[in-house]
Structure formats: C-alpha cells, structure tokens
Amino acid sequence: METKTPTNGTVDGAAKPKLTAKDYSSDQDVRWCPGCGDYSILAQVQRIMPSFNVPKEKTVFVAGIGCSSRFPYYMDTYGFHGIHGRAASIASGLKMARPDLDVWVTSGDGDLLSIGGNHFIHTLRRNLDIVMLLFNNKIYGLTKGQYSPTSEHGKITKSSPFGTLEEPFNPLTLALGSGGTFVARTMDRDPKHMQDTIAKGKEHTGTAFIEVYQNCNIYNDGAHFLYTEKDTKPDHSIMVENGKPLLFGAKKDKGIKLNGFRPEIININEGNNSINDVIVYDETSKELAMIVAQLSDFENYPIPFGVLYKVEKPVYEAQMEEQIEDSIEKLGKGSLEKLLFAGNTWEIK
C-alpha cells in the first residue's frame, strides 16, 4: 500500500505535535449498540486520520440520518449531521464553496442508496474530491429492523414478514455505473484492510466511494459473516489487489478466469489450469471492475473486497474555480456599479 509517510502532523511542516487517534475522538459518548460494526469503522478512521497530515480544523464529516450518520458527533473535527438521504448534497455544497476543506460523507445503505439514491449517483458522476463511506449492514437499524435496498430478495424483516419482493442494489456496480472514479469495498472485521482501503480512497483525487460491510448485531446479525469470519471468509471472499492474480481459498488455490465475458472459478492445481489462467487485476480497467463487482450477484462466487476501480478525472469544484478564474481573466473582476448600470439606461434630469 502506498500512503504518504507522516512527518510532523501538519501540511506545512510547522512543528506541531503529531496528532493521534485520540485527538480525533470528541467528548460525546458513543451511543451505538455494544458490538456494532460501526465501532470498528470509527476506530479505523480515527487511527488513520493522523497519517493524512490534514489539520483537524480543515476536516469535516457530513452525514444524513441513521445509525452510521451519528458518526460526525464522535469525531473531534467539524461536523454536520444533516437530514435523511441528503449528506452527499450538503457535502457537495460545502466542498464547492470550500475546496480547501477535507470533506467526508458517512452514510448507511438506507440513507445513501434509498432516500438519498439520487444524490448518490449524481455526486459520483460529478466527481467532487470527497470520501464517501457506505456502512452497509443490509438493514434499517435506527428505525428498528425494516429491509433496506441492499437486503437480499426474500428477506424476512419487520416490514416484510413474508419476505421482500425486490432485488437488492449492488452498491459497487451502481457506483461504477454512475461514473464513480474510485470504487472499493472493505469490512468491519478486517481493521488493516479497512485502514488501507480508506487511505487509498483519501489519496484519490475525486469522489472515493468505499462500501464497508458492517454487522448490525441487533437487527441483522451475521449478515456478512460468510464473507468476514475466519472459517468461511477464504472460500467466500476474494481480496482484489492491483497487479495481482484474483486468487482465493484458504490455500489460495482457487482463481477467477475469464471465459469470454464470463468469470469462471478454477482450481489452479487441477487439470491443465495454472495461475497463468487467472485474471491479473488491473484497477484502471472499468471493464474488469464491472465484471468483478458483479461477482457479488452470482451464486457460488466469492465476494470481492479491495479497490475495484480507480481513474483520475477532472474534479468538479476545481473546474468550478477554473471557470471563475477564466472569467475574471477575460472580463476583469466584476464591478457591481458597472453591472447595475449595464444595458440600456436613460437619465431623468
């Protein structure tokens, strides 16, 4: 993993003591249920923040509504707890107005993909330089257990006692389809992977979308265990790394091979198969990203984690500033007096 080496805690190198995770912890009591996956996300974010060398006062966490959206209250940075679904919009306006700020969105599957779905897709295509963390527990926690847009078809919940009738969103393909320039997935049970993934997202210039598989131990306990627990994880998860073959399994003997457009699972030690048949991942390939992201939707395939896609594209707020600068260069700095008296005027004496 490539992260900038922390120097002395400030961007300009002034001699300030280096910040620690504790410096990012606010004086508010954390009120998530004991055992909630959100604790891990909070801990990893607080641990990784000092390495970015961004002054605390330049950092803003923006959230909508839901369990995950209480996140800003627990960070000792600037924070905005908005209204349901609108975190991306509030963050967008803030980032446009203040490109100098380091803006983060923390959101849940209901907040970001259901009520805020429209803002989610449009924010991705605009590519503001922000980080968006999706805490995906596949359930509505704060409202006490209704199905969410990522709940699997047939899921029995309080609001679907006979099972849901709808297919879930795959957040990764949705983000890719929306023009996301950085698309990744990580999990609450793997602190190191989460820190690495968040650090890569932070480094990316543009909107970094990171889905975090997060356990809700009250309303959807174990929803991700197949992919996150030691016993089952190796056979059901695949850790995607740029430039490396797509291998999985406890012995790393299973791999993903492409047969035309279709991904196939092979055992590299069986028959004529070899590691050379396995896809070597290229995070700059959108085609590959789309195929691998869809593994989550196929039965009996492993679920991908890691950075699936990363591309540099023009950033919205930078272009906005550029237009303003160009306009000032061409027309001169605007004069109110001139503008008020512009066009056809006449004098009454």
Place this chain on the structure above:
Amino acid sequence: MEKTVEVLKSATIRFAGDSGDGMQIVGSRFTETSAFFGNDLSTFPDYPAEIRAPAGTLFGVSGFQIQFSSQDIYSPGDEPDVLVVMNPAALKVNLKDLKKNGTIIANEDAFIEKNLNLAGYKSNPLDDESLAGYKLIRVPVTRATNNAVKDLGLTAKDANRCKNFYALGITYWLYDRPLEITMDWLKSKFSKNPVIAEANIKALKAGFYFGETAEIFTTRYKVAPAHLPKGIYRNITGNHAAALGILAASLQSGLPLFLGSYPITPASDILHDLSSFKNFGVKTFQAEDEIAAVCASIGAAFGGSLAFTSTSGPGMALKQEAIGLAVMVELPLVIANIQRGGPSTGLPTKTEQADLFQAILGRNGECPVPVVAASSPADCFMMMFEAARIACKFMTPVIFLSDGYLANGAEPWRIPHESELPVIEGDFRTEKEGYFPYMRDEFLARPWVKPGTPGMEHRIGGLEKQHITGNVSYDTANHEFMVNLRAEKVKNIENHIPLAEVDGDPEGELLIIGWGSTYGSITSARERLLAKGYNVSRVHLKYLNPMPRNLGDILNKFKKVLVPELNLGQLSMLLRAYYLKDVIGLNKVQGLPFKASEIEKKVIELLTEK
C-alpha cells in the same frame, strides 16, 4: 387625409398571437422603446406553459400587455386600448378584455378557415357584425411582411417570422415611438446573421409606413414622457432584479455567493443570471433536484458563503424539510419562491400568491422563518437584499416571495449606486475563548464559525441542541426552551424592520392592506377612488413574518379593512389570527393579477353598503 394627434396620459396595448409568433419579443421591444422615450410603464407577459403549443389553438395563445404613461403608473393596465391579434385564436382569447370601443389590429391573412375552426369561430369575425362595438383595423400583415422582405432571398419560413415586427411597426406609428432603439437591438441580436436583422428592420419600417400612409388610421396618439424622480434608469424584470439584489448583498457583505438551484418556471431566470456572473466569483450549482439544491446551499452556508436557493411553489414544497434543518442549525440561507398557480404543477406560467402559508407555516414542528415579499419588479432588488441582511444578522433562513407576474413583468428602475447600498454584517467568530456553538448574541443569533478555524471544531445537525453547548439533547425542558428561543429570535426581527406606513389618513372608514405583487393594482385602484372622492387609506406589507410591530394599532383605527389577495384569503386569516380584526377578503385565483377596477368596485361596494 389629415391625421389628428391626440395626447393621452396613458395607454395600454396588448400583443397577442401564437406562442411561436414572437409576441413576447415585440412586447419587450415596445417596452424598451417606451422606457427610453421616458414613459413610466408596467408590463405583463402572459404565455402558455407549452413551449410551442400547436399553432392556431386557443391554448397556444401568448400575450404581452404594456401600459405606458406620462404619469406614475403601477400596473400593466386593466383593459387594453389596443389589441393586436395575429390570428383568430388570439382574438377569441383576448377580446373579452378589450376596452369598449377599443382598437383591434388584426392580421387578416391569418383569418383563414383552418384557423377559424381551431379557434372555434363559425364565421369570420372580421366579416360578420360581432366586432361592431370596436374599431377594427384589418391589416394583411403576412402578405405585407413577405412583400417587404421579398428581395432578401429568405426562406418562406424566415420571411414569415418577421411579421411580428411589422405589427410592432404599426403600433410604433400609432403611438409615435422612435424606431432606432429597436433597429439597434435587431442589429446586435442578429449580428451573426445580418440578413435576418435587415429583414426584421424592413418589416418594422413597412409596418410603420403602413400606419402613416393607410387611410384607416385617423388618429395618432402621443403619450408624453413621465416626470419620474431624477436619476439613471433602466428597465428591469423582477427576476433580474432579484438576481442583482442577491449579488449586491454578497458584495456588500463580503460573503461569497453560492446558489444551489433546480430549473423551474418562473424562477429559472434567476439561475441563468447568476450563472453568468462568474467574474464576480459567484458559484452556481444546478443540482439533480430541488432537495439537493437547497441542501448544497446549506452546506455552502456552513462553509461561510452567502447561500441562496431559488425555486417556485412545487420546488418550495420539496425544500421544506431542509429549510427546517437550516432553522435548527441556525445558518443564514435565502430561499426565493417565485410563486405560480398551484397546487401541484398547477399553472406554471401564471401568477398567484397562494404560497404565503407555505412560507410561514409549511414545515414540521414549530419552525419560524422570516418572510419578506417584493411589491414590484424593481422592488425585488431591495427585498432580496433585505432577505440577505436578515439572514446574516439573525443566523436564520429567510424566505423571499415574488411571483410570476413580478418575475417576468418589467418597470423602469432608478438604479441605485453601489455607494448608496447599506453594508451587510456577516462576521465570523474566530475567538476561541468562551466559545460555544449555541451561545447567543443580543439578537439571539448564534455565532457563525467557519470550518477551517483552528480550535473551534464543532458539530451541528437537525437533532435538538442543548442551549449554549450545542450538544445533542433529548431533554424535554431544554426542547421547550429552544422552541421558544427560536420563536423569540424571529419575532424580535420586528424591531429591526421598518414600521408599516399608512398611505392616506391614519384612521378612517376603510383601509386596504395588501402584500407582494398586488401593490400596483391596489395603488391604481386607490388613486381612482381618491379621484372619485372616496377616502381610502392603504398599507402594503413587505415583511410578512414577522409583521411590522405597529400593524395591529393601524388595523384597529379603521372601521373596515379590505385584504385583496391572489389566493383564498391567506393574509386575511393571519391578520384575523394575529390581531383579532375581522378583515374582509377580496380574493382572485385566475392566474392573473387584479385589475384596479376589481378592487375599486369592491371598495365602493363596502363604502356604500348599509
């Protein structure tokens, strides 16, 4: 034939045709020329919601009315003196408004069977006796226009499209207007296509000469320049004035301007205007929807911008939850609602004042928001400025109300100099010592601290906040305290706005009280009433929440209070509730402004009833 010249104090003319006939364009040209000529004026564009409704149909008729005068005027006039109709549908739709004995200038070429059928005429009204009570002037506008431009080698379609300027030329002759201003406009408008400019100029001149040489006009009218206060003037529509007003507020406060908006009729021109002010550093964001637009603005306000969002009624409904958030987080935000006919999609291009309740009451919880309203197109400038002043001083969202009539209507505006504009205080706190996010100043406003300020990191949000500390608080007593505090903060604004002023006697038989765009119609009505010997006073409200603190006293000094509104009585209900005054409503919801005569009639009825 010798032609007489009659001097008029004022005249009203309406251009009507298909929505593709360019009626709005010639109306605007007539307006510009009259403004240059020094007339006072008021305009009323009235067009269909469809961009190009099927030609010749009744619902595709587009109209533009202008009243111009040698005296101060306040409304676009009740009944046109002259009606220019480009086809039968335009005649059918507009005839009912024409003054008795008024003049109809009709493009007879368009009165063909197909168009007559589309308009529902069984026989040609130009030929039968149905127009007997009017002065009918038949002009072969289409043929004459084609004739005028025939040497330019235009396509039939392009040649045909010049006919609006031919009609405009006739009216210029009739009212003794100069042609040069319009010719200059055409040259600059079509600078890349000089043939089109030339064709329209030829059509304009041909129309003018037709008036001069045709035997059918016996009288020509003169409307002398008005005696307006000294100064430099320009013509301005309400939306343009609103855009300039918020820009001026940004510059006078030193706060960068951010507009989050979503296109909606009739508010979109504000977005268009501000999008072009890039060299002022204005940031405009066309969001994916109304909610994103207002939320982005709230984000920008948190970041220290003068945040603004513009919309119309349906969009306003979508923004309300976010406005509640702005109330809770106590950040300055200006919301412009350019009202239109509702509910739902309603009448997008027509005017109405039915969003007053929505502005004052339209959110969940006890959610007070200051509300101001502009009274004329030019007044949109100052009231927008006021909205920004209140927002910044009191750390609150403020709703600015205008409507379709003000938004698209124009009037001469005495342009203020930058130096005449007040300075808006919008200070950020940077002093760390003793700082709490929800502490209060003498106006009950909380401090505005921009992210980026070291040592003052804090969190805000829609959950109830503890007094002073701003921590999330579910304490019931604290909630009641905060609800009262927010209410008191807004109520206290009454001490920082002008008192209501009574035009006329401070007490008496009858007071007319209006708000927003009815200003012009009420003023005209009152002038007529005074001229007829009825002593009527009036108050016009520009501050709707809170209302001026002397308003109750004023109301109680009149036996009767009449409240004309373009809704079913929203201000009436508020006045009754606030002041226990049994006011009388005069209500109209036809998508059109009041005619002065409608108000005049109601007042006379009230003053003469036993």
